[in-house]
Amino acid sequence: MPKIIILNVGTAHALGDHTSSTHPITRSGWRHAWFAERGDIIVSPVAVDGDFLRYLAGTMGFDPDTVTVLSRERLVTDEFLMSDDVLGELGELTADGAAWQLMPCFWTQGVADLAARLGIDSRAGLAFAAQRGSDLLNRKTHFRQFAAGAGLPLPEGSVARTPYELARAIERHLPLTGTVIVKQDDGAGGLGNLTLTRGETGPLPGSRETLKVGDDLPALADEVWAALADELSHGLVVESYHSSTRQFYLEYVIGDDGVPTFLDSGEIRLRPDADPGSTELVWVGLDIPAALPPALSAQAVHHSLRLAELTAQVGYRGHINIDAIATASGDLVFNEVNARWGGGLVAHDICERLLGSGYADRHVAATVRDVPPAPLDAVLRTLREERLHFSRDSSEGVFVLACDPSLVTPMECLVVGATRDRVREIEAQLRKALA
């Protein structure tokens, strides 16, 4: 069954500019071209370079000419999907009688409308999507409500709907650890989070900047409110901030039958910015699978499955990612849920297709997001020369996950090996070879 891969990345995120396709998060969407299989259509905010498509198709073993990329160099919004232009082209492309499937990052109203227009409307979850049901799930405030209802361990915290409530909530949750995190309702990747502390104001995981809490809390609350609240926001989340030893996610896909299937887990790697003046940490990538101690792992699966099941009961069908941390004292605390593809999904998909299901018991995968941009052909030549490219024989090596032909956005690689140490070793060789 061929599928339409819809890279509507960023449409439900607070990326500021809602139509341009130049934001790094949008451009990193190239990695999702790896979802393609023979005969698929990719609806993308950015054109997919022909060389890149040939490279990934060659790696995965299908004919790249069977894949169609539909792009107009603008964000894949609901309006874009329902435009006459796009509807017309997709209508022609899918008029072959095949049983087309949709694979969107977000199940938006526009995706449901598109399904109806293309006659792909038998799928469960479309009625929920048509009412913007994912909005119920992709909100930080709602996460705390659903998670509290499902009994997940949460940081001490609450929901604030006005600057006054924000000041009260900061006052209330600051004493526990001396730091609170304030989360934008609809933020992505920590871009919408600020930390407020009575201690040092250095960069902290999950936060774009750490501010000092002084004597004038109402003024600080007003400042934070102005920075984070927006027209579509339902409020802000305020939580006691815990330093973490692990930050990880668990990803599920909820099938048409409403049953969640566990897909993958991963840990988030961060490092200080080379620029000492930077207010935030650099996201290096994801280590898949998350290497959790046994009891914590069991708790994490137990609780995240409860939330995934609740999400299914509410009516959502599709991918769901649940983020958690292990605190310095070893406690499990859940942070947020995202009803969309996770950042590690494409790595999981590649590994499962090339290494088989259960690959995570025998292999480790690491995405590396901060590789300096370089021309794809030069990178591939270097990988071959240095024998670093992924080999089916050795089941280890490097993939170029995403590559910006204009050399603006950093390159993203996927490194696979038998152990995490081995993966780090290959990564070091990769960085050296490309330096």
Add this chain to the structure above:
Amino acid sequence: MPKIIILNVGTAHALGDHTSSTHPITRSGWRHAWFAERGDIIVSPVAVDGDFLRYLAGTMGFDPDTVTVLSRERLVTDEFLMSDDVLGELGELTADGAAWQLMPCFWTQGVADLAARLGIDSRAGLAFAAQRGSDLLNRKTHFRQFAAGAGLPLPEGSVARTPYELARAIERHLPLTGTVIVKQDDGAGGLGNLTLTRGETGPLPGSRETLKVGDDLPALADEVWAALADELSHGLVVESYHSSTRQFYLEYVIGDDGVPTFLDSGEIRLRPDADPGSTELVWVGLDIPAALPPALSAQAVHHSLRLAELTAQVGYRGHINIDAIATASGDLVFNEVNARWGGGLVAHDICERLLGSGYADRHVAATVRDVPPAPLDAVLRTLREERLHFSRDSSEGVFVLACDPSLVTPMECLVVGATRDRVREIEAQLRKALA
């Protein structure tokens, strides 16, 4: 087990003025004093008249001096509940070692905080309430999402988050019936709803005003957006408007065990305003139980229970009301959910206490909300003289549900009889006697 009845009516509603206690919806809250039993505390936005309390206690058969009313003549907000004054008084009143229960209209964050402060924190659902979980349920936009997920029959419609989306949604949903209803996310009692039509602009059930749809749809959408969207709103609901033959609700209470118990159903009675210039219909009252045809009744119970169960799974505990209509063509369509006491709950409570459970198989109750205000003692004298007051012997007659000593708000009565015809007969006698 004595209880604290918390009349936090209006706090989560869009009543405009958020601290005054003079709004009719707030003042109609007097009826909730009927929930009181021996030893209870009533936290009320308005003082409860001593004569009224003696009247209702005498009717229900308990000593009114055992009931404490705590009122400061201002709305019972979360801030009010957590004020030193109120906390102090409630702390003293509940320091008797009894197993106090909370019975709030809305399970707000402040109610959860109050429970913790009073040591009544063992109840399920408090963690959900502490995260403002009820906000998940008391939104028109969320209702469409939950209901779509649970498979309830809904009017054709969608959720709009911007004036642009509103215009598109009106355009989309207008053709089906020639009229759409636009619902404020957080409105109460139809106060936040507008109907837009290509037909006649007379008053319609569930709408505060009907506007004409002309040629300039974007301008109309801007006007409606400005009228209905507010700071806390997440968006507006737009639905094809169906004329209805019945408007009814089903009420459940979700227990600590997460199991919904069906309580009562009722039909909404509306009539045209005596003022021909009025843009909305007058809400006469509720007829309990709803007299639905058998198949529609089974469907209504089936679907509303599904939604109540979903609400329980999400984590809510407490009362929930689900509103629906039968369309002119006999179809069942659901309109909204409210996670709070319904307007008919107090009538149900009185009937169950005086007539026994299952009373609705042998009796009919009707609330009458538009009785001209009159002094309580005069009204009670008239009821006795005319033999209209409720009698335990005949199991029929009139209760004064709510009565404004300042004679500003209309009086609300409850009429009980063996059949709906008999209830209408008593109501006519009541209106004549008080005229």
